Amino acid sequence: MEEIELTAQPYNAVELNAKPAWDLSELSYMTSLPMSTLLQLLDRIPARMFLMGRRKYIFREDAVAWIEDVARNNPYSRRQNRRG
Helix, strand or coil: CCCCCCCCCCCCHHHHHHCCEEEHHHHHHHHCCCHHHHHHHHHHCCCCCEEECCEEEEEHHHHHHHHHHHHHHCCCCCCCCCCC
């Protein structure tokens, strides 16, 4: 019998979109942000989350609303400190 290796990653984006709620590692994957950056953003701009056991989860709709809020409050601007 062939051994199956169980790993937490890579996630499948299609399967994640089917889930109603994501944990922080799944949110990190879906936003392509490192976990440390995501945690810093969540400290600065909190999102609606809930606990299930010891894990934090966010509903997919709340995650999208939070991303839109972050984008609205932090518009992209080109860096001005170019070296010539």
